[in-house]
Amino acid sequence: xxxxxxxxxxxxxxxxxxxxxxxxxxxxxxxxxxxxxxxxxxxxxxxxxxxxxxxxxxxxxxxxxxxxxxxxxxxxxxxxxxxxxxxxxxxxxxxxxxxxxxxxxxxxxxxxxxxxxxxxxxxxxxxxxxxxxxxxxxxxxxxxxxxxxxxxxxxxxxxxxxxxxxxxxxxxxxxxxxxxxxxxxxxxxxxxxxxxxxxxxxxxxxxxxxxxxxxxxxxxxxxxxxxxxxxxxxxxxxxxxxxxxxxxxxxxxxxxxx
Amino acid sequence: xxxxxxxxxxxxxxxxxxxxxxxxxxxxxxxxxxxxxxxxxxxxxxxxxxxxxxxxxxxxxxxxxxxxxxxxxxxxxxxxxxxxxxxxxxxxxxxxxxxxxxxxxxxxxxxxxxxxxxxxxxxxxxxxxxxxxxxxxxxxxxxxxxxxxxxxxxxxxxxxxxxxxxxxxxxxxxxxxxxxxxxxxxxxxxxxxxxxxxxxxxxxxxxxxxxxxxxxxxxxxxxxxxxxxxxxxxxxxxxxxxxxxxxxxxxxxxxxxxxxxxxxxxxxxxxxxxxxxxxxxxxxxxxxxxxxxxxxxxxxxxxxxxxxxxxxxxxxxxxxxxxxxxxxxxxxxxxxxxxxxxxxxxxxxxxxxxxxxxxxxxxxxxxxxxxxxxxxxxxxxxxxxxxxxxxxxxxxxxxxxxxxxxxxxxxxxxx
Numbered sequence: 001x002x003x004x005x006x007x008x009x010x011x012x013x014x015x016x017x018x019x020x021x022x023x024x025x026x027x028x029x030x031x032x033x034x035x036x037x038x039x040x041x042x043x044x045x046x047x048x049x050x051x052x053x054x055x056x057x058x059x060x061x062x063x064x065x066x067x068x069x070x071x072x073x074x075x076x077x078x079x080x081x082x083x084x085x086x087x088x089x090x091x092x093x094x095x096x097x098x099x100x101x102x103x104x105x106x107x108x109x110x111x112x113x114x115x116x117x118x119x120x121x122x123x124x125x126x127x128x129x130x131x132x133x134x135x136x137x138x139x140x141x142x143x144x145x146x147x148x149x150x151x152x153x154x155x156x157x158x159x160x161x162x163x164x165x166x167x168x169x170x171x172x173x174x175x176x177x178x179x180x181x182x183x184x185x186x187x188x189x190x191x192x193x194x195x196x197x198x199x200x201x202x203x204x205x206x207x208x209x210x211x212x213x214x215x216x217x218x219x220x221x222x223x224x225x226x227x228x229x230x231x232x233x234x235x236x237x238x239x240x241x242x243x244x245x246x247x248x249x250x251x252x253x254x255x256x257x258x
Numbered sequence: 259x260x261x262x263x264x265x266x267x268x269x270x271x272x273x274x275x276x277x278x279x280x281x282x283x284x285x286x287x288x289x290x291x292x293x294x295x296x297x298x299x300x301x302x303x304x305x306x307x308x309x310x311x312x313x314x315x316x317x318x319x320x321x322x323x324x325x326x327x328x329x330x331x332x333x334x335x336x337x338x339x340x341x342x343x344x345x346x347x348x349x350x351x352x353x354x355x356x357x358x359x360x361x362x363x364x365x366x367x368x369x370x371x372x373x374x375x376x377x378x379x380x381x382x383x384x385x386x387x388x389x390x391x392x393x394x395x396x397x398x399x400x401x402x403x404x405x406x407x408x409x410x411x412x413x414x415x416x417x418x419x420x421x422x423x424x425x426x427x428x429x430x431x432x433x434x435x436x437x438x439x440x441x442x443x444x445x446x447x448x449x450x451x452x453x454x455x456x457x458x459x460x461x462x463x464x465x466x467x468x469x470x471x472x473x474x475x476x477x478x479x480x481x482x483x484x485x486x487x488x489x490x491x492x493x494x495x496x497x498x499x500x501x502x503x504x505x506x507x508x509x510x511x512x513x514x515x516x517x518x519x520x521x522x523x524x525x526x527x528x529x530x531x532x533x534x535x536x537x538x539x540x541x542x543x544x545x546x547x548x549x550x551x552x553x554x555x556x557x558x559x560x561x562x563x564x565x566x567x568x569x570x571x572x573x574x575x576x577x578x579x580x581x582x583x584x585x586x587x588x589x590x591x592x593x594x595x596x597x598x599x600x601x602x603x604x605x606x607x608x609x610x611x612x613x614x615x616x617x618x619x620x621x622x623x624x625x626x627x628x629x630x631x632x633x634x635x636x637x638x639x640x641x642x643x644x645x646x647x648x649x650x651x652x653x654x655x656x657x658x659x660x661x662x663x664x665x666x667x668x669x670x671x672x673x
Binding site for chain 1: 281285396397400401402403404405408542543544545548549550551553554557558561562
């Protein structure tokens with residue numbers, strides 16, 4: 001795995017972790033930030049994985065040039081140009097799923113296959129989704145995943161106390177850069193654009209997701225022209241980390257890499 | 259030092275177990291369970307009567323601010339109170355602290371309403387321009403945290419230009435686009451009413467104040483000891499800009515309660531301070547700290563200080579004793595007139611503050627008790643502190659139409 005620093009045609013910077021070999025795969029991360037985790041390791045077994053850091057996560061001023069998902073879609077379009085990638089499999093989790101779906105709706109020709117994991121993007125008044133910034137402490141952990149071990153690892157602070165302030169600033173800035181696109185309700189009329197997402201799409205969900213409940217999987221399925229829905233039993237919001245093997249089996253079948 | 263009687267306009271009768279039963283006094287306290295409109299009818303009338311009473315006794319200014327969806331203080335639009343005071347008073351500064359700029363779209367509404375109030379009062383308005391609290395701006399009014407400051411600065415530019423431009427102009431901002439800006443009326447005060455900034459410690463606010471020669475007021479409930487470091491930081495920024503240390507550049511909010519003796523003050527006011535610190539400031543942390551609200555630099559500074567310095571945070575209930583609040587931490591200035599005078603003189607000197615924003619209605623205090631404390635302050639304290647600074651410095655941040663009120667004692671002497 002290596003880090004690639006790029007300047008896009010727009011002038012905006014991009015910070016991309018890249019690893020593996022095979023067809024290009026763009027991975028868009030959730031509100032916790034980008035980490036090269038066991039899931040990306042597994043994907044890198046069959047694909048060249050590109051994991052950009054969400055813009056504005058380190059330097060908030062970048063967000064002044066990104067007013068919404070149309071701008072963000074152009075950002076990823078520019079990023080694929082800069083990486084010299086024509087089309088890619090696009091995988092997104094949580095907020096990253098929403099970003100991936102919006103990219104696919106805006107630039108469908110660049111997305112060969114789309115994978116949405118416990119994705120934001122749609123809204124049901126009867127099943128509201130928590131606000132990541134306003135969630136009470138007692139729910140903050142349970143919405144992250146269904147596995148105490150995974151949740152603990154996700155919330156772990158650096159062992160070196162001197163590194164904690166920077167770590168916390170990073171978490172805060174990432175959350176801010178995500179909120180920038182979805183505050184106060186994560187609905188930007190994606191439903192109206194789902195018809196444009198014509199490529200084969202896998203909608204993958206942890207059946208016990210406490211953050212974006214599994215009923216949203218069906219909502220995506222109903223609106224997408226070519227969707228396959230897979231629910232992962234016993235998993236919460238992070239099926240790719242909670243049940244990595246099961247998720248990889250489904251993915252291998254969908255991506256034709258069995 | 260100016261004495262400004264400032265009303266938070268809070269709810270005076272939250273239940274005894276409020277802080278145990280509800281997550282937050284702000285954003286989500288259920289209105290139907292906790293907020294009785296008939297009681298609010300009584301409170302609002304008391305609030306205005308208390309402000310009028312303070313004006314009649316010779317306070318230099320009267321004021322309020324803007325907050326939403328809470329039991330801490332809900333003036334909602336401060337301009338509504340301001341219009342009333344502009345009509346009911348004759349000499350005082352009307353200190354609106356102020357309109358939360360990011361919440362107005364288009365922000366010329368603020369330019370118009372302040373100008374209207376300035377005309378009604380014949381040039382007695384202070385136009386406070388706060389960024390706002392995360393609770394109000396992001397949680398109650400839904401503004402995206404990362405856009406709050408850009409919206410604020412853009413609104414400031416539009417409003418000041420609307421007040422000062424020589425002719426109609428167009429405004430092509432990021433958040434507001436207007437083809438015709440041509441407000442009726444413009445303010446009486448030229449070039450515009452004094453602009454007061456309010457902050458809880460954002461370093462950008464100090465810079466903005468210094469760059470524009472605006473007043474900075476530190477709104478805290480922590481008292482002068484806790485404020486020393488922050489106010490020192492403000493004055494260092496003032497120095498760095500080559501400006502003078504004129505104390506009238508700075509405002510400071512302070513809870514003050516006066517009684518005949520120190521012992522009587524404890525007996526009269528301690529329960530209301532308990533109410534205020536336990537209930538009125540019971541703001542859930544997840545509403546008070548919002549990612550994206552503070553700049554990266556402020557965030558890093560807060561982390562290195564070991565906390566965000568949130569003024570809206572209930573303090574350790576065990577520390578809410580008279581000796582802790584009044585003597586040790588000096589969060590509260592309370593006691594006999596002599597005690598209060600001593601504390602306020604020290605506050606003025608240590609923080610170098612010329613505008614004292616007095617919080618004299620505290621939490622659950624009733625109308626008569628509020629008036630009692632206010633009267634004692636006006637008669638016994640105010641004459642001893644009003645001339646701190648005035649022989650050395652000129653107040654350039656005071657509205658030009660406001661007049662130094664005649665104190666009741668002076669009127670008797672003159673008659």
